[in-house]
Amino acid sequence: MTVPAIVLQASGPNALGIIRSLARDRVPVIACDHDPGALGLISRHAAPHVLPDPLNDPEGFVGGLHALGEGIGRDGVLFATHDEALSAIGPREAGLDELFRRPWSPWERLEPLLDKSHQHAVARQIGFPVPRTIEPADEADARAAADELRFPVILKPREAPEFRRRFRAQVIEANGPEELMRGWEQAAPYDPQISEVIPGGDDALWTLGSYRAADGTPLGSFTGHKLRQWPPRFGTARAAESFWDPDLARRGHELLDALQWHGISQVEVKRDPRDGRDYLIEVNPRSWLWISLATACGVNLPAICHRDAQGAPPAPVAGHPGRRRWVLGLKHLGASVREIRSGSWSAGELASTLRPPLTDGVFDARDPRPALAQVRRLLGRRGARG
Ligand SMILES: Nc1ncnc2c1ncn2[C@@H]1O[C@H](COP(=O)(O)OP(=O)(O)O)[C@@H](O)[C@H]1O
Ligand SMILES: [Mg+2]
Incomplete structure (x- = not known):
């Protein structure tokens, strides 16, 4: 018997992609989001299920998943569409693993991966090219980056979701030292990396x-x-x-x-x-x-x-x-x-x-x-x- 798929943060095209792909294989899908009008929840291929927002209420989100898992009674397969659900589940995965199949690496591998500087470090170890990047500890380091990197550069948060909500942008671009320092003032609380921009369209x-x-x-x-x-x-x-x-x-x-x-x-x-x-x-x-x-x-x-x-x-x-x-x-x-x-x-x-x-x-x-x-x-x- 086919076990259901549970699509998390089913807000947009990413989740619709998963839901419709599973429908081709006749997999029953439960689409979850905090917004009952989320696009995934109104797909005809999914049963809607409202769960708290994993960013604002990770405990509530995982608690809701527990209740869902106990209700289903068969190990549903979890699908994540955004980082927030991964981060909420990560430290609490042991309890969820009794109720669901979680087809991704455990928190001890995931937690470092959610930090871009870890991704860069591992890439460098195997000779995978990485844009030249500085990780400033303070303002003086950020100032020094202006001498070491070629402009334009971008400031990229290491933990993206909150930065994105605040600035409504994924990165802050700087075309010279002054812009860089202005960007640093804004982005410093998000522990940004400063990277050279790779040219091209x-x-x-x-x-x-x-x-x-x-x-x-x-x-x-x-x-x-x-x-x-x-x-x-x-x-x-x-x-x-x-x-x-x-x-x-x-x-x-x-x-x-x-x-x-x-x-x-x-x-x-x-x-x-x-x-x-x-x-x-x-x-x-x-x-x-x-x-x-x-x-x-x-x-x-x-x-x-x-x-x-x-x-x-x-x-x-x-x-x-x-x-x-x-x-x-x-x-x-x-x-x-x-x-x-x-x-x-x-x-x-x-x-x-x-x-x-x-x-x-x-x-x-x-x-x-x-x-x-x-x-x-x-x-x-x-x-x-x-
Ligand atoms: N070093 C870079 N050079 C050129 N473009 C970049 C660079 N880093 C990021 N970008 C652009 O910015 C977008 C967002 O950056 P990304 O690292 O994917 O952040 P997020 O975690 O917000 O998705 C990328 O899809 C890419 O278009
Ligand atoms: Mg991206």
């Missing part, structure tokens, strides 16, 4: 997405790259494309080996046009925003993970033919119109991101409610404004 951001079994064997591997982010340069994907790059897959798995990571993950790198090498941006020890593109390419990571967690691992899949596109259509079109008007993006570039075969991160004719809700929210916001 958003399309130079490549990803290895994979699922690795508990012994580290890759059972599913996908590669692709972003086409456009929002906001551009330091944002999240709004258009992406698959393309199998076996060399990136090999090197990405070497890094995951060194991090001793198993489960679903995304290794993101930026391909530097100056030397053609892939520099580590980050490892996300969980699913990522455009995981549905992997499924569209025949590498159904959630289904592979679920089967393995049930003790029936499928034969490994590595690679996929051709190129497919993925977009967050509404957001991508809205942003593109503004960018085309301002001259920073062209209609031709937009058109090339929309070439079929094309998957939308939200819209799916077989599961239309999330897209309808998104449109309603957008119209509601317009109405509220005007």
Whole structure:
């Protein structure tokens, strides 16, 4: 009998990707979020379940999961979509492991991985390229970074979620020493790293997405790259494309080996046009925003993970033919119109991101409610404004 999947923080396209991928394999899904209107909770492929927010109330979140697990009575398989759930579960995983299957590495491996400086240190040990980075202990160190690094640089928090909520941005960019010190004043409480910016467009951001079994064997591997982010340069994907790059897959798995990571993950790198090498941006020890593109390419990571967690691992899949596109259509079109008007993006570039075969991160004719809700929210916001 197929055990259910429990998709955590089922707020957006990342969770929808998992839910719809599992639906293809006829896996029953429970989608959890603190917001009853979250996109995953209104998918026709999932039973909705409201849980407290793992960032604001980690104890309540894990308590709610306990109650859910006891109610289900069969070891459901957990799927994480964001770091907050991972961090809430981590220190409390022993109790949850009695109720659920948790197909990722234990807290002793995860906790260091959630710190970007650990990711960098491990990458350096195995010769995986890393952007030149300084980790200032105080203001004097930050000032010294101005002499040691080449501008532009970015300040990146080592613990992202709270920084992101406060600044509504993932990084602070500085084009010279003065900007750097202004950025430092704002970002210092978040223990930021200061890194050189790897040049190149958003399309130079490549990803290895994979699922690795508990012994580290890759059972599913996908590669692709972003086409456009929002906001551009330091944002999240709004258009992406698959393309199998076996060399990136090999090197990405070497890094995951060194991090001793198993489960679903995304290794993101930026391909530097100056030397053609892939520099580590980050490892996300969980699913990522455009995981549905992997499924569209025949590498159904959630289904592979679920089967393995049930003790029936499928034969490994590595690679996929051709190129497919993925977009967050509404957001991508809205942003593109503004960018085309301002001259920073062209209609031709937009058109090339929309070439079929094309998957939308939200819209799916077989599961239309999330897209309808998104449109309603957008119209509601317009109405509220005007
Ligand atoms: N050193 C860098 N050079 C160029 N772009 C970068 C660099 N570091 C991060 N970025 C950009 O900023 C985005 C956010 O950085 P990331 O490390 O992924 O932080 P987060 O934890 O917030 O996702 C990345 O997707 C990438 O586009
Ligand atoms: Mg990121």
